[in-house]
Every structure is written in C-alpha cells, then in structure tokens.
Amino acid sequence: MPYNKPEEMMRMAEHPEGLGPDELRVVGKREPKVDAVKLVLGKPAFTDDVEMRGLLHAKILTSPHAHARIKRIDTAKAKALPGVHAVLTHEDIPPVRYTTAGQSYPEPSPADTRSLDSKVRFVGDRVAAVAAESADIARRALDLIEVEYEVLPAILNMEDALKPGAPVIHDEPDVRGAKDPKRNLAARIDARCGDLQRGFAAADLVLEREYRVPQVQQTPLETHVCITWWDEDDRLVVRTSTQVPFHVRRIIAPVIGLPPKRIRVIKPRIGGGFGGKQEVLIEDICAHLTIATGRPVKLEYTREEEFISARSRHPQILRLKAGARRDGTLTALDLYVLADTGAYGAHALTVQVNTASKSLAVYRCPNMRFQCDVVYTNKPVPGAFRGYGAPQGFFATESMMDELAQHLGLSPAEMRRRNIVQVGDVFPLAAQLGEGREGVENTILSCGLPQCLELATKAIGWHEKRADGAPHRAAIPGKPHLRRGVGLACVTHGTAIPGLDMGGTYIKMNDDGSFNLLFGGTDLGTGADTVLAQIAAEVLGCRLSDIIVYAADTDMTPFDKGAYASSTTFISGGSVKKASEDVARQIKEVAGRIMEENPAVLSLHDGSVWSPSGESITLAQVALHSLHLEDQHQIMATASHMSYKSPPPFACQAVEAEVDIQTGEVRVLKMVMAVDCGRVINPTTAEGQIEGGMTQALGYGLCEEMLYDDEGRMVNARFGDYKILQADEMPELVTIFVPTDEPTGPFGAKAVAEIPMDGVHPALANAVADATGVRIRQIPLTPERVWRALREAGIK
C-alpha cells in the first residue's frame, strides 16, 4: 500500500484531517464518540448510576500495620450496631488463594491473595468487610471491630527484601517452598542474546549507570466501584467498573464459591482505568457481602482507599550498562532491574518482562542481557498501569542514549537515527520475554519511526536549537536564572499480547438497516467503542449512528480478554471487522438476488448497496427483504479474533523545558509526540489518548510519587499532596500522526493507548540535562531533587 513509503507517510502526517485513503468514509474520520452525548449530559451511565431497593453500603477495615498476624478479631460489637447486616473476616469465607491479575488465563501469576486473610502485609491490606444500611453506619461499624495484631518486622525498602534474615512476607506454605532462601522473590527473569562480553569488547565507549523510578498511581477520576446483587434467577450480577469483565467472572467464581454460569458481569461506562481496573480488587468482597446478606451491596473506594488499597506502578532501580562504537552503533546492552511488587505479586513477572521487551526493542543491538529480581515488600501493591513496565525501562535506555551521545559527541537525534529498528527487524529477546508462544512471529512489518524522529525534532525546533549537536542551554534575556533545553526519546510498544489475547463480536441487522454491535471489549473512556463502531460502519457502508453498540456483559457479549496491552482496536476491532465482513457478505447476497446482480460486484456505502452501474437499494430494503420476504433469515454473524503478531507502534517524543536554577523548578514549554500507530481510525480519540498519555507521563517525570513514613504508611494519599497535573499547568501539546499501513491490523491500525506514556519523562530528563548540563537519573524531577543535583554539580 502506498503510504508505507516514506514520502507518503510524510505527506499524510502533514494533512492530519485526511488520514485514510480517499475510499474510506468512516474510518480515519473525526467522528464524535458514540457515548459523548450521554456523558456530557450526565446521564446515568456509570456503575454507580443505578438505584436499587435495599442497597447496602460496604466498607473495608484495613490494616494499620505494614506486617502483622491477626491473633484475634471480634466483630460482635460491629454486628450489634443497628443497620449493620454483615461483618466478614477471614474466618467467614472459604480459604481460597488466587491471583487478582486479570490477564488471560494461562499467564503465570502467583496465587498469593485471599479475599480476607489472617495475615496483613501492608498498611491498607484488608482485615474485615462490613455491609450496612448506609456508608456512615458501615464506617462506624469498622471502628467497633476489635483486632489484636501480632506486629511483625516489615520490609519497607526493596533493597532489603533479599537480605539474609529478612522477614518472610509470604510464609503460607502453598505459595512458595518453605525452605526457599529467596522467599521474598516474587519473580526472577534472565534473558539474553548474542555475546555480551564480545559486545562490550567491541565497544569504543562503555557506560554503566543506575536509574530510579518511583511508585505512582493511576488515579482514575472514578475510583473502584462495584455493585452486586442476586437477580430473579438467583444468579449473582456484578456491575463493576472493570477493564476485564470476563476475567472478573472467571476469577471470582472459585473465590465466592459460585460456578461462572451463576455470575453475570456488567461493565457500564468507566471513568478511567489505566490498568488499575485490570485487576479484580473489590468484586470478590462485594459478592461475599451480597451472598452473606442476600441484598444488593455497593462498594466504592474513597480517593484515599484508591491510593492505598488499589494498584500502582512498580518502582524500580535500573542498572544499565551500554557499549557503543565511536560512530554511535550500539554493541551491547546489559540491564539489571530490581523491582518492588509490594505485598502481592499478581503482575510481578509480567510487568518487569515488559520493561525489557519494550525499552530494549527500539534499537538494533546484537548482544543483550536482561536480568531482573522482583521482590515482595510490605508496601501497597503495584500492578498494571498504562505502559506496564515500559516507562520504567525507557527512563533508563533513553537517558542512556543521551549520555552515550554526549560522550561520543553526537547529536542525540543522530545517535538514535543510527540505531533505530526498521521494517524486517526482529527483536531477538522477544521469545525469552514472554512472546515465545507457538505461532508468534515478531518481524516488524510497518515502521514509521524514522519519520517520527524527523517530524518530532522539526516540530520542537531541534534543528535550530541543537543544529550542531551542542547543548541548547538558551539564556532568556533578563532572566538569568532560567535555562532552556530540548530532549528526545524514541519509544515503541506492543499491540496486544501475541498468541494470547482474543476478542469476539456479534452483529445483527435490524429492519431499518441499523445494526446491533455487541462485543466484549471494554471502553474505559478511551473511545474504543467509537473506534470499533467505526470499523463496523466502514465495512457495512452505514453511518456511525446506524451502529448501536453494547459492551460489555458476560451474558450477552462474546468473550473478550478485556482492555489491556493496548489491544482493543487491534484484537476486538479485528473481530468486529471479521464479523462485519461476514454480515456485509450476507447483505450483498440478498441484495444480489433483489438487484439480479452478482454479489461480488456490489459495494456498500452511504447506507445502500450499489451496483457498478450506479443502481442502489438501501440497507433497510435489504433487511426487510431478508427478514420478511424471501429465503428469510436474520442477517447476523459472530467472529473471534486473535493474533500471532503484536505489531509495534513507534513514537518520537520531544520536550522543551525550562529550568529555574535558583529553585530547581522545571517548567515544560512544549511537548511533541510523533506517532506511528498504523492507520488512525479516529484522529480525535487517538489524539485524546496521546495527550492524556503525555500528561500522565509528564506527571511521572515531574511531580508524582507515592511517599511513605517509616512504618509504611502512605503520607500523601490525597490529591494535592499527591500532585497530578491540572489542565492549566499543561504545556502546548502537539500530536503528529505518521500513518503506516500495518498489514495485520484492522484497516492497518496498530495500538496507540500506552505508547504516549513511554517517552515524556526520559525526554524531559534529557531536556533538563540539555538545559543545565546536569544529568538527573531519578524521577520525579521535583524542584528539591533538581535543586540538589544542580547544587551538587556546582550550579547556582
């Protein structure tokens, strides 16, 4: 297809309103979100927007200790409080251990969690659950539960976890062998390719650096919320703000003691997830309480509970050793990561695998090693968070690229240009890093990274500001304490987990030529429902408003692995396209009989079926004919889709920042992201993803960090103290699409959901280094940290 040619990609990137070929009528267009109106008008669309007679409100008693055993727990006084209907402790529920990870079924995650346990492993771990007539009564009941703890020594620093004599956090016999000296090791990874020793020997320059990234939180505007009830068939309905409705059903079934067929999970509109709702965190407790009371129960996290008891991003210490020739060619990369998975390890292995499989995959390097230890600590639990390990890795690799360039006297842009991957390349560690499933194949088939690099640098003014490769370090007249710099990062990501993720679609045609489109995919606010409806409308030749979307509901919609791994457009969208194509084929067959034409020559667009001579009949005519007149049948189809390919999107991130060398304050002036996410199905929703991702990544680089006191208590578990960027604090944001045509994606699409999270923070650190000459290897770049680094470097 023409627009994988570089010049065509550049042309299309400069005309962002017409991203699709001319023949496309819905795909590639700036369609409004299918759920926009109801959300803007505040219609009852979210989990909490239902009224139920007899609804009880749940609250959870959490541990004040980082590590303790519950010696005695007395709920008598709490139960006696008028309005309290149930108080549950670990003594009341079946002792089922499970993993909360909502990835697909066969992924290896330790079954280290119980709904309620006799041991608590972090400040915020669950102790008991109450259901009462009101949230206020439930809260008062929590105060009446008497718990006697045996406080145990705690691990509050990941570097202490593997020390001899460290307390053992998971001493339950069924999780790990009792005599294992590495009992706090949740996961370990060792992957390598080529010959590391020879690689470093061939280098003209070898650098070894340590980078540190903090624990940060997803902070969705809608906290975790769930309502459970028994329906009239004594089936448990779980209405929940989840990314993974089908995994919720599968995971809670054994935990609550019901077969999946007696559970129905409904996912309404979701107010953000970012990975935090990829885990099954509250549905079990809510269900236990409905089972205990027979009543509908709602459990909704407060913002503080969301910070402490939900999930977050794994903090890591990354030690990266890199070798390069004088001309910039990379010869060896050796990355060691120590990662903290907190008290539970659902994502211990998989997040850290992703750290390497993304950050080491941007550049060609024949000799690589990745080693990782993921340890338990007595801290709130990291899990899935947009980027899923990659943002951590890119902070190391993309800082290192600048450090290498500086030592080699190359422009960081040129350094990258000389090493970036191209079409036809294969990432040599892929198979060892979780993509070795049978049938999976990793050759890059589409890559717009060179164009991204060119367009992002152009847009940030790189060529004027660092034309000679020298630092920018612009002084501003009259403001001698301010320094400006520009920084880059090249990043890549995946598009779904190859050979693993799967989605399904069911489409039926209505009397008026409209379509019900039912899929299991999960729109978290990203616009996925809109994008999938566009794919259907394009194939079916109708307007977007003729597609009635319903998703997701485990009783009605086909299975979908859920919204994670940037997969929805690619996987769920792939199933939508297949099912739509089957429906289109049936439409053409019926129309062919009516029009006395060969179905193969007919085309669908503008709500009609067209013959080559320009004759047409409407989709409504076809539907009425098929339903009522001749050879009657319901035009409908189902389709599943999975992929053995995970085609990587690529991006170049450019940041211009200004540093106040008196205060250490960093102000970002402009952020440019040039993205190859394949064909852009909807430029508006894709831009939304990119701008939102850059915003989150800027928070990661600049100001966000979960902080603890000496006893493991999070000290900034509220907005304000935990700083997320506000709209009026954001710099100018520029998105540039470099469309490619990915042959394995629906209409050429690749992922766009996570890659915006990957490049901002290293590009920012590179811009700060450019502005000040000082390399800071730990984020967030708070004024204090920058100020200290500048002082240590003698700048003031």
Place this chain on the structure above:
Amino acid sequence: MPYNKPEEMMRMAEHPEGLGPDELRVVGKREPKVDAVKLVLGKPAFTDDVEMRGLLHAKILTSPHAHARIKRIDTAKAKALPGVHAVLTHEDIPPVRYTTAGQSYPEPSPADTRSLDSKVRFVGDRVAAVAAESADIARRALDLIEVEYEVLPAILNMEDALKPGAPVIHDEPDVRGAKDPKRNLAARIDARCGDLQRGFAAADLVLEREYRVPQVQQTPLETHVCITWWDEDDRLVVRTSTQVPFHVRRIIAPVIGLPPKRIRVIKPRIGGGFGGKQEVLIEDICAHLTIATGRPVKLEYTREEEFISARSRHPQILRLKAGARRDGTLTALDLYVLADTGAYGAHALTVQVNTASKSLAVYRCPNMRFQCDVVYTNKPVPGAFRGYGAPQGFFATESMMDELAQHLGLSPAEMRRRNIVQVGDVFPLAAQLGEGREGVENTILSCGLPQCLELATKAIGWHEKRADGAPHRAAIPGKPHLRRGVGLACVTHGTAIPGLDMGGTYIKMNDDGSFNLLFGGTDLGTGADTVLAQIAAEVLGCRLSDIIVYAADTDMTPFDKGAYASSTTFISGGSVKKASEDVARQIKEVAGRIMEENPAVLSLHDGSVWSPSGESITLAQVALHSLHLEDQHQIMATASHMSYKSPPPFACQAVEAEVDIQTGEVRVLKMVMAVDCGRVINPTTAEGQIEGGMTQALGYGLCEEMLYDDEGRMVNARFGDYKILQADEMPELVTIFVPTDEPTGPFGAKAVAEIPMDGVHPALANAVADATGVRIRQIPLTPERVWRALREAGIK
C-alpha cells in the same frame, strides 16, 4: 425412523415417560421449566415488576358510543389537574394509519387504525390518553376531559353490515374506495377445488346446516401492560407483555415517529397471551406519553379494559353443505362463513382463511369450496386467539361429521376413520388459503391420526358405550333426569406459517462449559424457553441447567417473528438446533485437537466430549482451551430458521358428558385428547399446553360468550359474569401422546400449542347429541340454550 410405524407409535403412546429414542438424554424428558423457580417464588420477572423513578401512570378515555364522530374535545381542565403531565388526543399525534396485526411483515392487513382518531367505532374505542403521577389522578383526569360526540348509527349485528344503506364504519378515504358499496367488507375469500356440482351429484346424502360460534376472550391472567422510557442514549425502551417484540418495534416506529434503531423492545416473563398479545395495542400510546412527558410511563389494562379494548375471537355464522356416499366417503364440502371483525380488521382475512385451511384439511375430499365475508361492525375487536379461526371451523365440520354418520347409520368413529387424511396427502386448498408462497409444499410427511382415533376412543370407553354405533344415552340408576353421551372430533392444525415465519438464535459458550442461549422467541408461559433450551442441551451434550436462556430483546436477541401460529418449537427451535449444531461442531474440533482424535468420531453428552474408546474431556476444559490456550476463539454461532413446510399435528378429542334434561345443564365427566405433535420435546410442558387448551375450548363450548346490550356495550366485562372454568370445575383430563417423527421438525417435533383448542367444543356438542338425541348447532351450550333445544325437541 422406526416410530412412524403404526405399531411403534402405539407402543410409545403407551409408555409416555420415554417418548424419545433411548439415545436422547434431555429431549423427550420431563424437565422442569427453566423459569419455574422464579415464578413460583414470585421473583420480579414480569413487565410490571420494575421500579422506576418518576414513573407516570397512564389511563385511556374510551368511547361510550358504538359509533360517533368527535366534534370537539377539550382537555384544558384535565391538564390543569395537579399531577397530570400529559393529555393526548387525536389532535396531538401524527395522523399515521397502521395495522395492529403482529404477523410477519408482508401479510395483508388493512391499515385501518390510528393511535387516537377523530372517530370512534365501538364502545371502548380510544378517545384520549392521560399520564399522571398516579393511576388515581389519571383516572380523575379522564373525567375532566370534555368530549362532544356526533353520534352515528351503528352496526351491532354482522348480518346487518352488508345491507344497503348500512352506516359506513371506515369512511376514511385512505382505507377503502369512497364509492365501494361493500365498504363494511373487511375481507372476502373464495377458494375452491375439484368440481363441487359433480361432488354433490355423486353423493348419496347431502346435508346443509348452519352453525354459530360466539365472540370469546383470551382472558390472560396478566392483562396488557407496558412500560416505556427514554434510556441514557435517548432511545425509547418498551418493556411490554407482548408475543411479538420485533413486530412491536417495527409497527410503532412510524406511529410514534422514531426509527427502529431508536427503539428497544424488551419482553420479560409473560402471564399468558393466547394471541391477544400478538397485536400491538398499547405500546404506541405508552410511547406517545413518554415522548410527550420525557418520563417513564406505565399503561396497564384493568380486567374490564382487557375485555372491551383488547382482542377476542371472531364470532362466525357457518353454513356447511356436505355430500357423502352411502359408505361414508365424503364427496363434496361447501362452507360459507360470515365473520364479524368488529371495528378494526387487522386479522379479518387471516383468521378466516385459517377457519377453512384447518377444518377442511382433516378429511380427504376432492371437491371443496370455501367462501367467506368478513365484515366490520361497531363492536369490540376480534383478533388472534389461540386456534386462530380453526375452532370456529371445526365446530361446523366436526358437528357435520356426526350428523352425516347418524344419517348414514355409521358410527361417528368409523365415519371419520374412512375419511381421514394420511401420509402423502396434500390439502388441495392450501395454496389458495394463504400457503401458496413460493417454495411452500404441503404433502403430509407424518401422521398419527389413525392411532389418535384408536387411542382416544379406547380411553373414553367408546367401544363399550357405542359398540354398535348406536347412541350411548346411558341412564343413571336413581337419576332419570341425567343422560350421558360420548362425542368425538378429529382435528388438525399447522406448525407455523410456511415460507413466512422465521426465528434466530445466538449461542456462546462460557468458561465453565455453560452456554448463553439468546433467541427472539417468546415464551408466554407455555414452556417454550424450556423446550428450546432442551433442544440446545441435547445437541450440546450438557444439562438443561447449563443453558442460560435470554429472550427476547430486540437489541440483544436475533429476530423472531414471535409467538403465534404454534410455531416456536418448530421455527425458533429449528434455529436453536442449527446454532447448537454449529457450536457442537466447533466443540468437537477443539476437543479433537486436545484428544488427538478425528472430530467426526467424537460425541457430546453428560457434559463431556467422548471418543469412541470412552476417553473424555469436559466441556469446561474445551471452553478454557478455546478461550485461553490455543488458536483462541469464542466458541459461538448464530443461525436463522424458516420452513417451507408447516407439518400438521393431528388429534382426536373425545368427551364424555352428562346432560340434566330438567335444567339443561351439561356436565363434562372426562376429556381425552390423543395427539400427534411429532416428537414431544417435553411431555410435562406439552401436557400443560394440552390441558390448558382443552380447558379453554371447554369454556368456549360450555359457558364463555361476550354479551352486549342494544347500544353495543359489553354487559359481562368481568370474571364471574364472563364465566371461565375454574380448576375445581374441570373434569378428568387425559392426554395421550402419539409420537411421530416429523422429518422437518427439530428432533421430529411438530406443534402442540393450538390444536388442543380445536376439538373439545364439537366433541362436546356431539356428546350432548349422543346423550339426548338433540343436535345443538350453536355454542356455548349454556343451560338455557340446551334446555330450550330439549324443549323444542319435546324432551323434558
């Protein structure tokens, strides 16, 4: 298949617990209804069982005149009543004329109805609609609506409708030509075969008789009820007690001015329909009121409104001339019917077509004619009612068979035996009576009628009581005023409308080997959901409890023409079987890969997939493998089904009755129905259908009749005055299944829904004639009517 052999049919009829071949595990078994528990426990399952914030209650002002023009209507005072939110008249709604008939789309029915019109055509016709905060306020508002009528002369007797100078009931120009002298003729039928004149000439006996059947009502326990509201996407949701959810959507769309894609119709559990809910009677008004107010609105008929403003069975006057040879062979049948369709004619043509197409189809007769005039009158409106014209016809034909037999000196059983149809016969009038669609073929492929006749007569004691063909007329010692007699009727019916009806199914498999079964079919309490789930369970090799049924919902479930024409098991069940077979095929493919076996040799039963050697894996293993492990896909399928055949079920009805010749009271002692409905999928629900149908037919024959005063006001529009039989008034009921294997039906099934309505009332009249020697040609056989007939005949 073996059991279409007569001796096998007889053997199976005598072992009713094992109606299916041995290899069937779910089909043919007495499974409990899938909705039994929730109904018994009173769970919220019906239309009315929802709570909605802001619900308004609707009431309808109806006409006190049989025929009038609305000259002026003033709603100001009603609107001013506090709590009233809307008052609608014909001035407020678009002037759309439509038909309320919920058959499939292309059936010809006159578009003679408006939601609200400027003319009223019967006492009970709609004048205005109110929505208010409570039903009580709405009722008071009705009293405040001022209507000035121009009262017109009315037609209250069908025999007056076609008289010159009769008032014209539908004078709207768009319904009929303004100068048509037959303007009260709603439909006319003329069908014939053979040579009538020659047929009568060949007869040794020609009889000509007139029979009369009354207007009766369906009286479902749940009256018509509907709730409409706007959902969060501004789509109109219609939750309604309907037999035809997809037709509701299609029919109301132009009436309320919304495209079908903005309408969702949900059918919950239904408390009986019997055809009365096959028409779209209240959904339009409810929707108009939601559109006018923006609020949820509920409209529920009182019992009186149900009697007067809902639907009923067409009363008919039937003139039947029949010729037979001395040996009983029929030579000619000439039937003329005058039928009354009341003020509107949605079912004018089709019900009367069915009168002939069923009642003339039981016996071989080469020369036949059927003529019919269906007229408008100013009476409450007949429509679809279980049997749909056939019970009227059978009263004439099955009475006549006894009259012929008596004149010929034959036993009525023998008279029937000599004439009944057999396998290979074709009903010669079929094509003229609406079954002439392209592709339709009417040859009988399965027929257990001879066995039904044998078994029913045996069970009623016919051979002892009328061994010599002489009347029974048993005297009871000590009770000289009582006379006993036995009577027979042979009947047939259809199984769906061939070439027209269609149903669709969508099935998906869950993690635990359970299945979601979604179809558009409409269980009205008949057990259809259970029967369809049994078909799926049989094919899928699981327990009935592993099938999760959802039906019907125009957004979720595939199209289905709805529950009428005894079609659900055959048409919807056919689609369930096809979709299940597709799913079973997919299961075997996955299992074949796991078991390393050829899928073709595998079988499904007892929740597992079995190899010929006895190895097995569970359905849950197959599901988990398919969803998560290898070549991932959602095992699922869709299928539609229609049929060019409408295989007739057959039955012989036997009744033993006792007549009190002093009072005219008729007491029925025993009713036996021997039925060939093909393979019986669920003997329990089939018995329920048969016993319920016999009960309704006995009411038709004995005590039910809608009665009017001289101004067209129904005088017995309440239970008690309108007598339906109570449980403790019912005689012994015996059901005998004569299973055949119908090759066109799922697992050999034919229909059972309507045929029980066909034979009781003629068999009863025949039993009364047997008991008393007096032939009464009009039902119901009330004490007064019987007493008068006996007195006229000189019996006292």
